[in-house]
Amino acid sequence: MSDRGIYIHIPFCDGKCPYCDFYSHRPDDGELDQYTDFLCENMHRLLPEGITADTLYFGGGTPSLLGARRLVRIKKAVEKNAVLSDPEITVEVNPSRQDTDFEMLFQNGFNRLSFGLQSANDKELMALGRRHSVDDVRCCVKAAQKSGFDNISLDLMLCTPHQTTESLMRSIDFCNDLGACHISAYILKIEQGTRFYDIKDTLSLPDDDSQADMYLAMCDRMEENGYIQYEVSNFSKKGRESRHNLKYWHDEEYIGIGPSAHSFYNSRRYYYSRSMQDFYEIKTIDDGTGGGRDEYIMLALRLSQGVIFQKYRERFNEELPKEYIDRAKSLSGTGYLTADDNAIRLTKKGFLVSNAIISRILDE
Numbered sequence: 001m002s003d004r005g006i007y008i009h010i011p012f013c014d015g016k017c018p019y020c021d022f023y024s025h026r027p028d029d030g031e032l033d034q035y036t037d038f039l040c041e042n043m044h045r046l047l048p049e050g051i052t053a054d055t056l057y058f059g060g061g062t063p064s065l066l067g068a069r070r071l072v073r074i075k076k077a078v079e080k081n082a083v084l085s086d087p088e089i090t091v092e093v094n095p096s097r098q099d100t101d102f103e104m105l106f107q108n109g110f111n112r113l114s115f116g117l118q119s120a121n122d123k124e125l126m127a128l129g130r131r132h133s134v135d136d137v138r139c140c141v142k143a144a145q146k147s148g149f150d151n152i153s154l155d156l157m158l159c160t161p162h163q164t165t166e167s168l169m170r171s172i173d174f175c176n177d178l179g180a181c182h183i184s185a186y187i188l189k190i191e192q193g194t195r196f197y198d199i200k201d202t203l204s205l206p207d208d209d210s211q212a213d214m215y216l217a218m219c220d221r222m223e224e225n226g227y228i229q230y231e232v233s234n235f236s237k238k239g240r241e242s243r244h245n246l247k248y249w250h251d252e253e254y255i256g257i258g259p260s261a262h263s264f265y266n267s268r269r270y271y272y273s274r275s276m277q278d279f280y281e282i283k284t285i286d287d288g289t290g291g292g293r294d295e296y297i298m299l300a301l302r303l304s305q306g307v308i309f310q311k312y313r314e315r316f317n318e319e320l321p322k323e324y325i326d327r328a329k330s331l332s333g334t335g336y337l338t339a340d341d342n343a344i345r346l347t348k349k350g351f352l353v354s355n356a357i358i359s360r361i362l363d364e
C-alpha cells in the first residue's frame, strides 16, 4: 500500500462565485478560529491512528482566508497525528487578498500553492464574478515566488462568457510567463443550485463544437509552452504533476477532513455531508466499497498514460479482462483512443467524450 493523501477542506470564502457549487460560505465572526480550534483539538479523531501520508492538501473554499498562522497550526496538528514522509503540501490561495504571509508558509514546510486565476482577462474575470484582477494574481504569485515557492499551479476556466480562443491562448501564455509549473483547466459546467444556473438562458456560452475546438486549441498551446498533459484537465512542466491529485486518478487511498470531504480508506469510501453541524459531530456517511476493477479503469482512463496492463496486473494480480481490450481495440479506428498490447489510452479528442468512451469499454 502506498502512502495516503490527506485533504483538509476549508469551507470559507469571502463571497460566492456564481458558477461554484463547492461547499463554502462567508465566515461569521470568530468562525475561522472556531474551525481551526476544532481541527487542531480533534485531529486524533479525524485521522486514522498511525496513518502515513506523503501529501497534504488544503482545498476549499478558500484556505488562504485562514491566514498563515492558522494553516501552520493545523499542519502541526496533522504532523502530531500522522507520519508525513517527504510530503507535498499544497494550499489553495485566493488572489483577491494580498495579505497571505507566504514566507511563514514556506518556512513551515508548505511547498506548493494553487491560485484560482481562471482567466488573464479582467472582463472575463468580471463576468465570472471573481473578486480579483489579473494584476492581483500577478502580484500574489510574484510575492509567493519571492518567499521561495517555485511549485505554483494556476487554475483556468474554459468556455466562459466573453472568452475567445485568442483570449484563452493569452491566458495560457500569461501562466507560462509568470512561471507556473502546473495548470488545471476546466470547462465551465453550469451546476444546479448556482446563480449561473438560474440565469443560464441569458449566458452567452460556446456551443459543443466551439467548446471542443477551444479545448483542442488549449491542448496545443499548452504543449507549445512546454506543459505536458497528464490528465483530461491537468497540465504540468516535467515532474511537476500534482502528487496529491494523482492519488485520486491512481485510485489510491486518502483521508478527507471537513464538511463535504470524501475519503477512501481501507477499501471503504465515506464522506462528510455538506453541514458544519454534522462535521463538528464527526458524523460520516458510508459510501460503499472502493478500489474495484472498473473504478480503477475508469480513473486511469482520465490520465494520458491510460490503463497500463502491467500496472493493472500488479494491482489486481490478474490480466485486464480480454473483453475490455477487445472493445477498446474495436474503437481504436475512431480517433478517440489507442489500444495496443500494453495499454489503452484516450486521445485528446477522446478526452472530450471520455464518459461515453469509458462506458463503451466497460459496457455499462
Ligand code: SF4
Binding pocket: 012, 013, 015, 016, 017, 020, 021, 022, 024, 060, 061, 062, 094, 116
Ligand atoms: S472562491 Fe473558489 S470555492 Fe469560493 S466561491 Fe469562488 S470558486 Fe467557489
